Amino acid sequence: MDKKTLYANIIIDISHEKLDRTFQYRIPEKLLDQIHPGTPVEIPFGRSNRKIRGYVVEVTEEPEFAPERIKPVSHVIREGIPIEGQLIALAAWMRENFGGTMNQALKTVLPVKQKTTEKEQRLIWLKPNPTTAKSLLGELQRKHQTARARLLEALLEQSPLPYETVTQKLNITASVIRAMQERELIRVESIRSWRNPLDQMKKQGTVVTLNPAQQQIVTGIENGWRSGDERPCLIHGVTGSGKTEVYMELIKSVLREGKQAIVLIPEIALTFQTVLRFYNHFGERVSILNSRMSPGERSDQFERAKRGLLDVMIGPRSALFTPFPNLGVIIIDEEHEAAYKSETVPRYHARETAIARGMLCGAHVVLGSATPSVESYDRAQQGQYRLFEMKERVSARPLPTVYTVDLREELRNGNRSILSDRLRKLMTDRLEKKEQIMLFLNRRGVAGFVSCRSCGEVIKCPHCDVSLNLHNDGNLVCHYCGYQQPMVKKCPSCGSSYVGGFKAGTQKIEQYVRQQFPSARVLRMDLDTTRKKGGYESILSAFSNQEADILIGTQMIVKGHDFPNVTLVGILAADLSLHISDYRAPERTFQLLTQAAGRAGRGCRQGEVVIQTYQPEHYSIVTAAAQDYEAFFQQEIFFREMLHYPPKWHMLVVHAASEKEMLVKQAQDMLKYKLLTKMEKEKEHLQIIGPADAAVSRINDIFRKVLYVKAEDYQLLVHAKNMLEQEIRKDPAFRAVTIQFDFDPMNGF
Template identity: 55%
Template sequence: MSIKYADIIVDISHENLDKTYQYSIPEELLAKAVIGARTLVPFGKGNRFIKGYIVNISSKPNWKVEAIKPIHEIITDALVIESQLIHLAYWIKETFGATMNDALKTVIPVKKSVKAKEKKSIRLIAATEEAHEFLELSKKKNNRGRVRLLEELLKEKELDYDLAVNKLNIARQTIKDLEHIGIITTDAKRLYRNPVQATASNRKDIILSPEQKQIVEDIINKYREGIYTACLLHGVTGSGKTEVYIEIIAEVISQGRQVIMLIPEIALTYQTVMRFYNRFGDRVSIMNSRLSQGERYDQYLRAKNGDIDIMIGPRSALFTPFEDLGLIIIDEEHEGSYKSEHPPKYHAREVAIERARLSGAGVILGSATPSLEAYYKALQGEYILYTLPTRNGDGCLPDIWVEDLREELKKRNKSIFSIRLKELMLDRLQKKEQIMLFINRRGYAGFVSCRSCGYVMKCPHCDISLTAHNNGKLVCHYCGHEAAMPDKCPSCSSKYIASFGTGTQKVEEMVRKEFPGARILRMDMDTTKQKDGHEKILAAFSNQEADILVGTQMIVKGHDFPRVTLVGILAADLSLYASDYRASERTYQLLAQAAGRAGRGKLPGEVVIQTYQPEHYSIVAASHNDYEGFYRQEMNYRKMLMYPPAAHILAVLIAAKDEGKGLLASELISGATKEWLSAEGFEKETVVIGPAPASLSRANDIYRFMLYIKQLEYRVLIGLKNYLEGYINYSEQFNGCTVQFDFDPMNSY
């Protein structure tokens, strides 16, 4: 029997994940030696026993066999959270294609320990009589610092350390001296940075509708019986999905277990967090990219120490180190941000289901516009499907108008506002009601081109068009390259060079010109760069400090403004022009979500969808709030062209600084792919596209090539990925190239 070796990490901190030590696995421990297993190993020259975790197992020794020490023991007395997360990292590596190191750094996301915040206090430990004697002695020696400190401590018994140093001007050395003598002691209490700055709780009892109540009872009953099948909650906008989540969370917490609630970062607002804080108090914490390093570190410590029960956050919150995780909720599960753009390119939905399996936990996916993948699995019986088809309480779904912009042009209306939208905006401004205008574009305008020769201003590093901004700069939204707006065409010297397209800044200008008395706010990437930028704009609009909110997709994500009675979607089909098979799905989701912002209070709402393609099925379905109709038509298209979820795609991205080397590497991978498919008997049922330059063929002076492989069975693509990983590792032709795998990509390359 060949000897097996284990790579072991002995320090679970982010900066030490690269440092693995190889040990041999004794024959009697082979059955227990699995990825994530906790071990006791001899370490260093003194062979002292320390604990570690297995992160890889192989048959190949990394150095002299006689120098490799054996594992002393595999600890199986208790499952610790580190073991579970390492096991999850290995599953991610195997399922999505990445190095184990990248996977570990994903599931153990705290980059480094930061300095702990402490609250220090000084306490008198000497007897009162002894302290008085020492005070008199200090007075005689004219030691003023000691006198001030002792006089204060004889009155208070305990004193805040910072107060003593900063207000009483007592030297730190004086404190150390009295501590050394045994008159006083200093106590330090760890302070955790808490990102939830909440006011006093004003909890309101939730009154569920019969439909909500039935769903809550059914999920809770299954949970109590230990049935942890994933659920999909398909509820129209404003149907009360959050109330359902809260009631189920309360049940899970009552059983002493913890909850992870994933929300897209763009929708993670103060308004959202407060709904949970008002119910569960300071047992709630949040995780997002705007927290400081110290705040992030403290939230992981609080979770690990059992100081919180609920973690709310985007994708990364999925790896919160809860010891007894009972439930994972993914709200707005259709959001593309749940798919990682960096290796490992995992999807939070699939990882959540695997983590729940390891923990014995439930999973709830919720959306008004579910992803086709989730809805397909629900119809196939993999998920339990629950529906909330009507709005909760006083709200009712808005009336939706579809305006054909081609007809507007025939009427000589060259404004960005259709006649109907302009009339409705005037009506709402007179009634003191609020309006939201949505456009799925950022910046002052689109690309800059010459009307004389057709030349387009492009980024010299990324080969994509530059975007014009209000400050006269042209900006590349991939690498950040900036250029000045030219006076004449660099190609033909014509003066007819200008920006085309419409962005949020331009819309804001046109609104001000058309409705001079209106108070306007704009919300996009540029106006929300500062910390709390989202909150300030949303709070101002919520407080009715503005009549019109102009914004990109971040204004349509789950926000609830009762005074909004009109939503204008200015260019509904912009997202249809994307070179991406998900373009129709994204368009439907954006339109339905944007329309869902209107009429959420007692006042009825209206939505105006402006488009050049009113007959497109995604726009027709969104205007009728017909998700099932859209799903049927879109799935026919996906089945015909072998796109997810009807089939699966493995995207292989090859990148290199040398264009020739990148091209050769892509051709070698294509050849190896076809050979493997032929040898395994999958050639006829698999479609291989490419290799070809990526649509973004050069980024930051790195050339990019793509290969797409379509297959009905995910397991076949996993087998191919495993084969290609080995092929790439053992061939020198790939030196100087990077190869990334992406299963069922969310974006085209």
């Protein structure tokens, strides 16, 4: 049987502006088995057929023009696949497993997003030897050439000098510098200067000694690596058990082999304390990435990594694509976090992508969490991951004492305030003892929705299917499209003047706490107070330096921070996160409560936690109060299996969006029909639900509908996605509708 002719789409320049342009070449039969995405190849280019290097991004059966005009690939380049090849292969894996186009995947994976100006430092060196220079100095002074003499004198004391120092501090003009260059008295040299986000950081040189439990885990993981066990490792350690020290010890062993490490963390809020700890250990060979850095700063960190000037990169999920030439380990801290799932196409999950990158380049993957995701813990139970448990805090510090307060009981006793009686008494006690308090609320903003108390009408955004939120300036704001209008005086439906917001935001709590405890110093940390660059760091360092007694915040305050003087944590609305339309709501609630409780008692004093809830009997709240992960997991995995949810089954969500509601409906009906007819044989292994309105069915006048496909086998869903993508490409009816795919979604859908 004849082998099919295959073609390779190749990029020859990986600077970002050129990514959209690929060139197609025929794959000669003898190279068929050697060419796949990421392979570096040599190709004849242009009219002169000069030989240049390119990277294969896609292998296809479809020629883009007449097959006889398509040139063949010359040969595969063998000498060490460069890092770009690895990252392109990773992009191809992401495109296949998460959907989207190859171009979208490449733009996610290849780091430099845009051309940025390189920072250069100019240095001025003394050219003649010091003896000759001294006699020249005398000559310049005799001729009263004072500026030249001043520069020569300064360079005799110190050479080189920064160009800016010479022009600004010594007041020497560029024309004088040029004249001295022409006389060959000095030379000016430009060197690449790297933007370094950590250049203000001071190394404090702490030495960490591992306790027996930590050492046992490090030894267990390293022994597995040495014996060739490539499975990811999951460290399940209670809050405060010292997982970070374990990570650092594992990184040290990788660095000793001349390899590099990536440490992923979920939030920008974590970087300040985390980075300080890593910086103390590894010094200037550490850098960070975060979304608040300028394009120039980000581009410089990637370039430093590629040139071997860094050993450790710390950051959120985008740091996973750091172009380290010899990556040894990827560590994902707080691996349960939803922030590891991208909300833009390709909707990749950093955990799965890290494992794929590890397989491509021979790096190990270590996951850590006090509350592992149900997926990871289930895989550990099945033996796909190696499981390591740390059940005690460092120095055998006790876990905090947890009290659950039933808010229905408080209401019956006449307490209608934000704080329960128990929490208020404990706060008074802590303030007297000069200890710190954290109050955690599961949402942000001054108010929830605004509604009419008379007829129940909720004031909604005219362009989106969501309620408007009342802000401090008296405006109603849509958090989806930014629409604003003044607060309404009368209900638009029944005309009643009984219109108001249900206020339970961080600002409202801050106002209330200041009234109740006027002498307490209060800080608030939410999206509004941390908008500016450095906002997180300034609030966290102020609280860490005990410049405040009470820190009030949304979920960003409960993750990974270590404040030894915090002995009380109040969780004000424990069950708010139970009411989202998402099968992960109990898991989210359990994780948030356990993480929040874990902030208390991390120093030498015993911690206490108050959980305020209207549902004290819910299993996620009962197990979080007991800090009993296994009990929670057993209950949750039972429900997931029964209802065919991940990780027992997998889910593909097909999103369709258009300005015309009818087109969205027709597109989704057509896609459902394609699934039923084209996958006739596999139909019994699939569950197809919908189409239905998305959780928010309209945003900015764009209508949205979803179709759900469930299957036990993930690859069956990948096959369904590939088939639908082909059908969408072929049928012009889909051109007016945006269709996107999401596997095992992490947020409301």
